[in-house]
Amino acid sequence: MKKIKVSIVGATGYAGEELLRLLLSHPMAEIHGISSESFAGKKISEIYPSLAGFCDMLLTDIDTAIADADVVFAALPHGLSQSLADKVTSNGSKFIDLGADFRLYDEEDYKQWYGLDYTTSLHEKQVYCIPELHREQIKSDTIVVGNPGCYPTSVALAIAPAVSITSSENIIIDSKSGVTGAGRALSLTTHYTEQNEAFGAYKVAEHRHTPEIEQTASELFGSKVTLTFVPHLLPVNRGILTTAYLRLTKEISVEEIHKIYSDYYKNEKFVRVMPLGSSANIKTIKCTNLCDISVHLDSRTNTLIVCSAIDNMVKGAAGQAIQNMNIVCGFAEETGLTLIPPAF
Numbered sequence: 001m002k003k004i005k006v007s008i009v010g011a012t013g014y015a016g017e018e019l020l021r022l023l024l025s026h027p028m029a030e031i032h033g034i035s036s037e038s039f040a041g042k043k044i045s046e047i048y049p050s051l052a053g054f055c056d057m058l059l060t061d062i063d064t065a066i067a068d069a070d071v072v073f074a075a076l077p078h079g080l081s082q083s084l085a086d087k088v089t090s091n092g093s094k095f096i097d098l099g100a101d102f103r104l105y106d107e108e109d110y111k112q113w114y115g116l117d118y119t120t121s122l123h124e125k126q127v128y129c130i131p132e133l134h135r136e137q138i139k140s141d142t143i144v145v146g147n148p149g150c151y152p153t154s155v156a157l158a159i160a161p162a163v164s165i166t167s168s169e170n171i172i173i174d175s176k177s178g179v180t181g182a183g184r185a186l187s188l189t190t191h192y193t194e195q196n197e198a199f200g201a202y203k204v205a206e207h208r209h210t211p212e213i214e215q216t217a218s219e220l221f222g223s224k225v226t227l228t229f230v231p232h233l234l235p236v237n238r239g240i241l242t243t244a245y246l247r248l249t250k251e252i253s254v255e256e257i258h259k260i261y262s263d264y265y266k267n268e269k270f271v272r273v274m275p276l277g278s279s280a281n282i283k284t285i286k287c288t289n290l291c292d293i294s295v296h297l298d299s300r301t302n303t304l305i306v307c308s309a310i311d312n313m314v315k316g317a318a319g320q321a322i323q324n325m326n327i328v329c330g331f332a333e334e335t336g337l338t339l340i341p342p343a344f
Contacts, residue, residue, distance in 0.1 A: 004329055005032035007065045009084060010075035012036040012047050014180045015098050018318035019073055020044065024055055026322065026336030028329070031057065033065030069093050071325055075317075078208075082120045089122065089143045094328055096321050100208065102126040102146030109211040130156050130216070131323050131333060132268050138327045145324045150316025151175050151209040151231060154242040156216045157271060157291045158308035161264035163220045165257070166246035166304055171227040173213065174245070178238040178282070181312045195235045207231050238313050239282030244306045254297035257304060261295055269334050270315065270323070280309035287311060288339040289319035314339070 006023060010016045011034035023029045034044055036059040044059055045052040062084070066072050071094045074081045078100035085102070088095045097103075104110045105128065107118045127137050128146040130153055138145065148156070155173050159166075176199075182190045189195075189202075210229050217225040234241075258276050265271040274280060274294040285292050288311060296305040310316050319337055326335050 001028065001330075003028050003030045004070040005030050005068065006071045006073065006325070007031075007033035007035070007069040008073045008075065009035045009062055009065060011044060011059060012039050012184070013075050014184050014313060015317040016073075016075035017044075017048050017051075018313045019075060019098075019321060020051070020055060022314070022318055022322055022336060028331050028335060029071075029325075031055065032069045033060060033067070035060050035062045035065035037062075066091070066093065071096065071329070073097075073321055073325075074099060078114050079116050082118070082122070085122050085144055086120050094143055094145070094325075096145045096147055096324055096328075098147045098317055098321055100149070100212075102144055103128055103149065103152075103212050104146075104215060106211075106215070109215070113208045113211050128215075129324050129327070131320070131327060132157060132265070132271060133160060133216070133220075135327055135333075138324065140328070140330065142328050145321075145328065147317070147321045147324060149209045149212055150177065150181055150240055150310070150312040151207070151229075151242070152212040152216060153316050153320060154240045154291070154308045154310050155213050155229075155244060156220070157310075158242055158244045158293060158306040159217065159246065160220055161261045162246055162257075162304055162306065163222075165248055165250055165252055165260065167249050168217070168221040168223060168225045170247055171217065171225065172245040173227060173229045173242060174232075175229070175240060175242040176232040176234045177240045177312055178234055178236045180238050181240070181316075182233070189233075195233065198235055199232065201230055201232045204230050236282070238311050239286060240308075240310050240312045240316060241280065241282050242308045244308075246304045246306070248302045248304050252297075254295065257295050257297060261293060265293070270337070280307040282309045282311070283344075284341055285309050285311055285315070286341050287314065288341045289315045289323065289337045290339075290341065291315055
């Protein structure tokens with residue numbers, strides 16, 4: 001099987017750079033083009049010196065970057081991917097969007113949470129894919145993939161095995177993310193002096209990932225789910241720790257719950273169900289496409305507590321996008337993603 005030509009639009013953002021870093025080691029991918037609106041004409045290694053000697057490609061305009069590519073990744077703010085997807089797919093290329101434009105199936109949800117309309121008929125062909133849950137929905141003729149958000153990925157993997165033993169009502173999701181989740185653009189909120197030695201919630205009950213989380217939860221439970229989602233910002237570079245609280249609908253031991261989770265994910269290369277008595281930690285999945293899950297039972301309140309840890313830049317963004325590319329292109333799903341987490 002010959003290599004495919006891949007291009008990245010928005011290569012200088014955190015997710016774009018992470019895509020490039022991972023794709024440079026992908027045995028079946030060749031970097032065809034990289035674009036940046038702000039840094040066109042500069043070498044990517046001027047923006048990210050860590051890439052010097054590994055990739056010194058020039059950043060170009062979008063049209064130059066995407067021309068003749070087999071797969072185009074877009075790592076752009078919401079609202080910018082729809083017109084680009086039209087252009088990319090009309091040229092016969094596959095389009096994988098790391099932004100929000102192709103994540104929601106309900107246009108009214110998109111209008112409510114993002115304040116924009118759908119402007120392309122490609123939404124009729126989009127496939128939203130968390131591979132562990134939706135891989136069967138991706139076919140060889142899939143042309144637009146909505147890559148899931150970081151928080152929604154951590155939540156969906158945490159709750160999916162529990163739907164047969166828990167209620168869809170009164171679900172509470174508590175998540176903490178590293179600062180890279182806010183993107184590379186400068187802001188007071190992510191300024192060093194604001195985040196160092198700080199820890200707090202933000203966008204409480206109004207975060208834009210809420211409808212995406214509810215979309216997948218509703219699909220899993222088979223009925224409309226409305227839940228409580230509270231995100232927090234951790235003073236670390238990367239990682240998401242999600243804790244999900246679900247009300248059990250039957251008497252069950254923690255050992256039985258652990259077996260349900262272990263059986264559910266027994267064939268998944270990127271999900272590790274941790275031994276009973278241990279807790280998921282962002283340290284053990286750093287720089288990988290892994291998701292670590294730990295299960296806990298509060299028998300006093302009949303509550304299942306599930307913790308999941310992912311790297312928001314890899315499994316929550318670039319790594320999952322490559323995992324989706326591998327499925328679409330017919331490669332083994334783990335190709336280019338067999339990353340071992342550092343011990344410290």
